[in-house]
Amino acid sequence: MQTFLITGGAGFIGSNFIRYLFKKYEHCKIINLDKLTYAGNPDNLKGVDAHPGYRFVKGDICAEKIVEPLVQEADVVINFAAESHVDRSIGKPDDFIRTDVFGTFVLLEAARKFGIEKFIQISTDEVYGSTLGESFRETDPLMPSSPYSASKAGADRLAFSYFVTYDMPVLITRCSNNFGPYQYPEKLIPLFVTNALENNKLPIYGDGKNIRDWIYVEDHCRAIDVVLRKGSNGEVYNIGAGNEKNNLEITRFILDKLGKPDKLMTYVPDRLGHDRRYSLDWDKIKRLGWQPQHSFADAMTRTIDWYQNNRWWWEEIKSGEYLEYYKNHYTIEE
Ligand code: NAD
Ligand code: TDX
Helix, strand or coil: CCEEEEECCCCHHHHHHHHHHHHHCCCCEEEEEECCCCCCCHHHHCCHHHCCCEEEEECCCCCHHHHHHHHHHCCEEEECCCCCCHHHHHHCCHHHHHHHHHHHHHHHHHHHHHCCCEEEEEEEHHHHCCCCCCCECCCCCCCCCCHHHHHHHHHHHHHHHHHHHHCCCEEEEEECEEECCCCCCCCHHHHHHHHHHCCCCEEEECCCCCEEEEEEHHHHHHHHHHHHHHCCCCCEEEECCCCEEEHHHHHHHHHHHHCCCHHHEEEECCCCCCCCECCECCHHHHCCCCCCCCCHHHHHHHHHHHHHHCHHHHHHHCCCHHHHHHHCCCCCCC
8 A cells, every 4th residue: 555745734625635644544644744734733633643654754845954854754645734824825925935835846866865665746727817718728828926826836837847857756836716614714715704703804805806816625525536546656646626706606605504684794805916717627637537526616705614613623713823813914994
């Protein structure tokens, strides 16, 4: 059975992916390398952390000495580790460049040194930038517009260069906006659900008409597995769900489900460089036999229920440092 090195496995998608792997490949081995930044949380792995095949290593993907022996042990590396929040990258890009670009370089170098069966770089749809017309295909140029997406684009192309130059078995995925359990409550959906549950305001940037394609995290995890098993080395795979919604539609869905009043909606100044619309053409991964299994409405209902039933998870997060950060983030006009 394979040994996986999952980086960033204590974050939102990484922890969901580790749950997915143990469910699907009961006897696999997983090493989770995570620095435990503000976004990394051991609580995300409650239950699975007792699996005999699981090992957690607290460490930085930029640290060659920590990374090398782990890569040497692994058959497959899947790099989820990143600074992932656009707003934070606008305030302070430093860690985005360090982790997302340099950290990916350190992992790739270790994989080159010791050899690896597969290296999957988890990139993002944001690397294409915004489109008001056609959906992006894998061959379209990258036009990232935030320090976050620019750092992810750097890592994406660096990973590709290791395929071209060193013939390494690298594959790259570009997924749209995820939602589901264990998502840090700074991202739109968990922020708005938990704010609404506490009768706090929901801060809508600009006119609220920016569009994202929303995918349930479990569908994303299955897609990564399909790319790992059936994808070709050196290829990029877009992963979308066909759920393009603007932020007002998302907000209304949440308020309706929770029976909360529209007066919780509040408009705040727009995000700088705010991409208007992300849209992917994901025919290529469909040809590998993957398509999403969860409808938007069912997955949203499931997600909202999860936050309602797991207050222990987010109430702890939404205190201390979190409050400090949000105090200076924006002004909500009453
Ligand atoms: P997240 O912020 O929830 O988790 C990131 C994890 O990486 C955290 O556990 C954090 O502690 C860890 N980490 C950060 N810096 C590290 C470092 N230097 N060394 C080791 N670990 C470090 O992010 P997420 O939403 O789970 O995203 C995971 C990956 O998927 C990212 O690469 C992101 O760019 C990509 N992605 C996310 C989405 C989305 O909608 N959330 C969509 C497409 C792609
Ligand atoms: O308070 C808010 N108010 C608001 O209107 C927040 C946090 C967001 N928004 C808007 C901005 C976006 O148009 O909601 C939309 C979604 O915002 P985010 O949840 O911050 O996601 P986004 O910027 O689209 O990026 C996400 O998808 C791609 C992830 O954070 C990235 O890691 C991923 O690569």
